[in-house]
Amino acid sequence: MIRYIIKRILIAIPxxxxxxxxxxxxxHSAPGDPVAFMISGVENATPEFMAMKRAELGLDKPMxxxxxxxxxxxxxxxxxxxxxxxxxVADIILQRLQATLLLxxxxxxxxxxxxxxxxVSAAKRPYSRTDAFFTIGALGIYSMPDFWVGLIAIIVFxxxxxxxPIFGIVDPGLTxxxxxxxxxxxxxxxxxxxxxxxLALYSRLSRASMLEVMxxxxxxxxxxxxxxxxxxxxxxxxxxxxxPLVTVLGFQTSFLFAGAVxxxxxxxxxxxxxxxxxxxxxxxYLMIQSLFLVFSILTIAGNLLADIAYAFLDPRxxxx
Amino acid sequence: xxxxxxxSVKELKTYFFTRKGVVKAVDGVxxxxxxxxxxGIVGESGSGKSVTCFSIMRxxxxxxxxxxxGEVLFKGRDLLKLTSAEMRKVRGSGISMSFQDPMxxxxxxxxxxxxxxxxILLHNDVDKQKAFGMAVRAMKxxxxxxxxxxxxxxxxxxxxxxRQRILISMALACEPDVLIADEPTTALDVIVxxxxxxxxxxxxxxxxxxxxxxxxxxxxxxxxxxRVAVMYAGNIVEIAATKELFENPLHPYTMGLMESxxxxxxxxxxxxxxxxxxxxxxxxxxxxxxxxxxxxxVAECKTQLPPLEKVDGGRYVRxxxxxxxxxxxxx
Amino acid sequence: MxxxxxxxxxxxxxxxxxxxVQAKSFAEFWRRYRKNRAxxxxxxxxxxxxxxxxxxxxxxxxxxxxxxLQDFTRIFLPPDNLHLMGTDQYGRDVFSRIIWGARxxxxxxxxxxxxxxxxxxxxxxxxxxxxxxxxxxxxxxxxMFLTIPTFFLILTIVAIFGGSLTxxxxxxxxxxxxxxxRLMRAEFxxxxxxxxxxxxxxxxAGDRHIMFRExxxxxxxxxxxxxxxxxxxxxxxxxxxxxxxxxxxNNVSWGFMLNDALSSFLRAWWMALFPGLMITLVVISFNLxxxxxxxxLNPYLKER
Numbered sequence: 037m038i039r040y041i042i043k044r045i046l047i048a049i050p051x052x053x054x055x056x057x058x059x060x061x062x063x064h065s066a067p068g069d070p071v072a073f074m075i076s077g078v079e080n081a082t083p084e085f086m087a088m089k090r091a092e093l094g095l096d097k098p099m100x101x102x103x104x105x106x107x108x109x110x111x112x113x114x115x116x117x118x119x120x121x122x123x124x125v126a127d128i129i130l131q132r133l134q135a136t137l138l139l140x141x142x143x144x145x146x147x148x149x150x151x152x153x154x155x156v157s158a159a160k161r162p163y164s165r166t167d168a169f170f171t172i173g174a175l176g177i178y179s180m181p182d183f184w185v186g187l188i189a190i191i192v193f194x195x196x197x198x199x200x201p202i203f204g205i206v207d208p209g210l211t212x213x214x215x216x217x218x219x220x221x222x223x224x225x226x227x228x229x230x231x232x233x234x235l236a237l238y239s240r241l242s243r244a245s246m247l248e249v250m251x252x253x254x255x256x257x258x259x260x261x262x263x264x265x266x267x268x269x270x271x272x273x274x275x276x277x278x279x280p281l282v283t284v285l286g287f288q289t290s291f292l293f294a295g296a297v298x299x300x301x302x303x304x305x306x307x308x309x310x311x312x313x314x315x316x317x318x319x320x321y322l323m324i325q326s327l328f329l330v331f332s333i334l335t336i337a338g339n340l341l342a343d344i345a346y347a348f349l350d351p352r353x354x355x356x
Numbered sequence: 357x358x359x360x361x362x363x364s365v366k367e368l369k370t371y372f373f374t375r376k377g378v379v380k381a382v383d384g385v386x387x388x389x390x391x392x393x394x395x396g397i398v399g400e401s402g403s404g405k406s407v408t409c410f411s412i413m414r415x416x417x418x419x420x421x422x423x424x425x426g427e428v429l430f431k432g433r434d435l436l437k438l439t440s441a442e443m444r445k446v447r448g449s450g451i452s453m454s455f456q457d458p459m460x461x462x463x464x465x466x467x468x469x470x471x472x473x474x475x476i477l478l479h480n481d482v483d484k485q486k487a488f489g490m491a492v493r494a495m496k497x498x499x500x501x502x503x504x505x506x507x508x509x510x511x512x513x514x515x516x517x518x519r520q521r522i523l524i525s526m527a528l529a530c531e532p533d534v535l536i537a538d539e540p541t542t543a544l545d546v547i548v549x550x551x552x553x554x555x556x557x558x559x560x561x562x563x564x565x566x567x568x569x570x571x572x573x574x575x576x577x578x579x580x581x582x583r584v585a586v587m588y589a590g591n592i593v594e595i596a597a598t599k600e601l602f603e604n605p606l607h608p609y610t611m612g613l614m615e616s617x618x619x620x621x622x623x624x625x626x627x628x629x630x631x632x633x634x635x636x637x638x639x640x641x642x643x644x645x646x647x648x649x650x651x652x653x654v655a656e657c658k659t660q661l662p663p664l665e666k667v668d669g670g671r672y673v674r675x676x677x678x679x680x681x682x683x684x685x686x687x
Numbered sequence: 688m689x690x691x692x693x694x695x696x697x698x699x700x701x702x703x704x705x706x707x708v709q710a711k712s713f714a715e716f717w718r719r720y721r722k723n724r725a726x727x728x729x730x731x732x733x734x735x736x737x738x739x740x741x742x743x744x745x746x747x748x749x750x751x752x753x754x755x756l757q758d759f760t761r762i763f764l765p766p767d768n769l770h771l772m773g774t775d776q777y778g779r780d781v782f783s784r785i786i787w788g789a790r791x792x793x794x795x796x797x798x799x800x801x802x803x804x805x806x807x808x809x810x811x812x813x814x815x816x817x818x819x820x821x822x823x824x825x826x827x828x829x830x831m832f833l834t835i836p837t838f839f840l841i842l843t844i845v846a847i848f849g850g851s852l853t854x855x856x857x858x859x860x861x862x863x864x865x866x867x868x869r870l871m872r873a874e875f876x877x878x879x880x881x882x883x884x885x886x887x888x889x890x891x892a893g894d895r896h897i898m899f900r901e902x903x904x905x906x907x908x909x910x911x912x913x914x915x916x917x918x919x920x921x922x923x924x925x926x927x928x929x930x931x932x933x934x935x936x937n938n939v940s941w942g943f944m945l946n947d948a949l950s951s952f953l954r955a956w957w958m959a960l961f962p963g964l965m966i967t968l969v970v971i972s973f974n975l976x977x978x979x980x981x982x983x984l985n986p987y988l989k990e991r
Contacts (some may be wrong), residue, residue: 051834058840066847073847175978179919179970181926184945184963191956202953253460259415260455261475261526262448272463279465294838298927302949316846316932328843335836351465351510 037347037354044343048336053107055332059325060106064099066321073321074116115326120318125326129308133330135205136307139226140296147231147238147288152281154235155242156274162247174236182295186229186302193225200225203304230299234288241284245277252276282346289338293331361388361429362533362566363412363451368426370404370411373419377638381407381421383590386664389534394560394567396577396598398613399587402634405570408587409536413453414443431533449479449530456539458519462511468519469495469507472526479530494525499555517548521555528565535559536568541576553579574617578602583670586610589635589645592664595672606673606682608650644675652681719983726979732972740789749780751787751939763955773957775947785961787939792922792969795856799921802860803867804914808907810864811871816879816898822872829865837862841924842933850933859921867913874906908984915977919970926966941966 063073071090090096093105115125158167177185194202201207206219249255250273258272293309300309308327315323347353366386372379382404389395397405410416411423414435428435430450435443452475455461463471472491476482482490488507495503498521511519520540527535540556541549557580560567571577577584578598585595586609594607602619605611612630632649635641641648647657654677662676675681720726739746749770755761755778764774772781814825841858848854878884879902887897928934929942936943941962948958 051831054831055835058835059843062843062847175974176967176971179923179974180967181923181930181942181945181963183927183930184959184966187945187948187952187959187963191952191959195953195956253455253457254463256415257455257461257523257526258463260413260447260453262444262446262478263474264444267474272466275465276463290836290838293836294927297842298930301931312842313931316842321847324843324846328839331839332836335839336834339834349465351467352512355510355513 040347040353041344044340048340051336052333055329056107056110057103059329060103063325064102073325075119075322110329115329116322118320118323120320125323128323129311129326129330132306132308132311134307135305136296136300136309139223139230139300139305139307140292142223142227143230143295144292146227147235148285151235151238152242152274152278154239155244156246156269156277158239158243159246159250160269162243167243171240174240177236178233178240180233181298182230182233183298183302185232186226186299189225189229190302205306226299226303226305229302230292230295234291234295238281238284238288242277242281245280246273249273249277279346279350282342282349285345286339286342289342290335292338293334297331359390361390362431363389364427364429365408365412366427366429368408368411368428369424370407370416370421371424372421374638379637380590380640381637382411383640384426384661385587385590385592387585387592387595389566389568391533391566392560392564393583394556394569394581396581396584397568397570397587398572398574398577398584400572400634402589402637403587404590405572405587406538409453409538409568409570412536413447413451415447415453445479448475448527448532450532451534451536452527452530452532453536453538454520454523454527454540457543458516458523459511459543461523462519464511467508467510468514468522472507472522472529475526475529491525491529494529495522497528497559498522498525499558500525515548516544517551520544520548520552524552524555524559528559528563531563532565534566534568536570538570539572540569541573542571549576556580574613586613589640590637591645591661591674592672593646593674595664595670597670600671606667606671606678607646607675608652608681609646612649652677652684716983720979723979723982725975726982729972729975729979732968733976736789736969736972737793739786740793743787743790747783747786749783751779751783753780754778763951765955766957772961773955775944775955775958776951781944781957781961784939784944785941785965788941788944788962788965789969791852791935791938791940792925792942792966795852795859795925796918796922796969796973798856799859799863799925800914800918802857803864803917803921804910806861807864807867808871808910811868811910812875812898812903812906814868815872815875816894816902818876818879825868826872829868832862832865838924838927842928842931845928845933850928850935852935852938855925855928855934859924863917863921867910867917870909870913871906874909875902878902878906908980912977912980912984915973915980919973919977922966922970922973 063070066073071086071093074089074093075086093102093109097105113126115129117123118125118128121128154170158170161167190200190202193199201222205222206215207222210218250269254276255268255272258268263272296307297309297312299305300307301313304310308330312324312327312331314320315327365388368382368385369380370382372381385404385408387395397408399405407416407421412428412435414423416423423436426436430446435446438446462468466474469488469491472494473484473487476487476490476494477484480487480490492503492507495507500506500518500521506514506518511522514522520543524535524537524540527537537556541552544552553576556567556569559565560580567580569577569580581598583595584598584601585592586601586607587593588609594601594605594610596606601610602614605614609630612628615628616630618627630649635645635648641658643656643658643660644650644653644662647653650657656676662674664672664674665678666672667678755774758778761778762774762776764770764778766773770780770782772785774780775784810825810829814822841862844858845854875898884897884902892900925934925940926942926945929940930945930949932946934940934943934946944962945959948955948962952959
């Protein structure tokens, strides 16, 4: 299994490098001066700074050398400097990363837990009326744009029902227990709407997976041994149905972060997703690119984690 | 083998209610099984032999199948009248079953030792460790090498033969009174088949469990069983001691089967096939279900289903004309 | 030469026969599709939205671009008889904008899916048919594409190269083709060894003939189902991009309307409700069509 994990990590690394190269290609094929893409808020930059950057990046050297310089810069964690925020870009991103991770991880947990629960319950009574109802409902939810759900949710829950706050992550000036409860209160709606579309998809998938597993022969063996319904369904059924679901989870991570961008924009959640929205608004190309890199790395990391989790769950991988 | 039968099936009928019609998979099957006895059930696919076994275990999937009538007497109780909870207690410990394809019938994510131990834990009041120890012992009984280590393996790490042994030890773990083995050798290659057959013979000799071996392969059944029941289209058409069945089959279908298999004791002959095809079970032939393919059929055969008649001690035939046929052949 | 004549004749005959077979199987397929109420509903919805898009200039009650800035009597009007869905912050009639918005959404969805289908089907067919090194190379490429987060790639490219409709359609189309390629490859792989292909090869049919005339008519169905579902996801992607401000401000797009709504939705709920609702309905209809086609093609899966 260690070999499997190492292999996966080894695949991930060239992927990250490939993304950095894509970034590089974009910078140099876009219209305009490449330096403008390396500095945020180019209007505020001093000419000396621009000249210095130009020399640093070796913009007068051949392309492949520029690429190597660029790779080197990125690998040292230098994502550039922003004249809009007056901070290195890497710092800006790091400050906001926590909020995004909080949102995405919470949403992920909700999606998986509720999705599996809904799917398994549906599999217990397949082709019944409630099942058909939920399948249709899932299709409807899955077709909704993520961000729209957020908007409507705010209108319904915050404005009309006053159940949840409208914007932001936490009210200022709170400490201790109050801080955490306030945070959770703010987190509730965004975390739920972020996952909704994928939750619908996930519950359909887990239902399908459960139904597929329950048709397998080893379920018959379990009944023949004298197992009761609970043991057959959970110990033999769900335990096997989980495997394809974990594979799908890896694939879901990219949608998770894409959705985070949209949700953070709707709820004014101070994470890197909202940062991306603002960068688009300000035409801050450097920030857009850097965030592309960061989100890509996050997605690849998520995929990797899912692969590793799968290796733990499937003994056919764990033991040769 | 004297004494009361440990399992007694009487006029069992299991039908499947599908959109295309009612499939009469098992249409009045009766037989007895005694302790320490190995009974073989042979027949082509679709003859109803597997469904009979699933019916005894009450594992027939409820839509679309249903046990319509009959009795299955096990140690005095009619299994068909038990509640689900009571039947669960019987499954695995009173009567247990092993299956055809050992790869698909074992849970791929559980260690084999745990799977056997699960059966033990369900029916015995012991702790996990003790159950695992008992599982290892069951594996030893089915002649698995190095069972203490093998118990920690997963099904995909074992060979086909070993997996089949695991299934059998799972079935024997709680020392059942009846073991039903459904096609125990079909999914295995020839050399391994031989080993499993030896194993089954050893089991038959060592413990008092009654065995039912189901197979479409007459050779398999001949190696292990003392009595054989031949099934056709949902009915048993002949039951006899193995030797008798092979040397002197009474039912035309059995005769046809014997002519169609290569036999070392008969020298080189042409293998004959039975003309016609297996009947459609949603619309079976009237009267005796074999009559369209039977070379000896007469008008009566089309109108009534012959009963399973006793010939002599332990021998039964479902044919109205068997005595005449026998005379015809002897002359 | 005689053998050439034989080949040509068989080719023509085969084409005729395969067209007849295709026509017959299409009629079969249509019959099964029609039985599925949800699928028919999806199709009618798409037809309705399509008509709405085409007839936009005629049926739209107001000019969707007509602004009334600073005129406080005409901005942020809730739905009423004159403005069925109210007006936005510039006094534009929401209902008219909804009708015109159908054009952008449908066009982007269909074109992007078409591009994805063209690229994906070709690469998948080549990969599946030829196998070996070609297959490996293409599949490596596909795998790489699948692990790169496509949404962010699209976003970055559109942000930097501009959000014109052409750009958006191209970029989306060129990033979602991998799933189609995979499907097509699987189909070609399985069909490659079937008897009728061997038969065709034995009478001398060339690779291109086999790929286009023999395998493709059979293999194409899952890819078409996939394409239908991709229209839906392309529409969602376009609306997400417009929502973030990356769309084309000169065109009316439902996603862009939601971007407008972002700053004003607290007092004008109608600005948020209707565009999103329309997106949802269009995506649902394409999903229903996709599911319906899938069920019509695999009738045996449904009957247990």
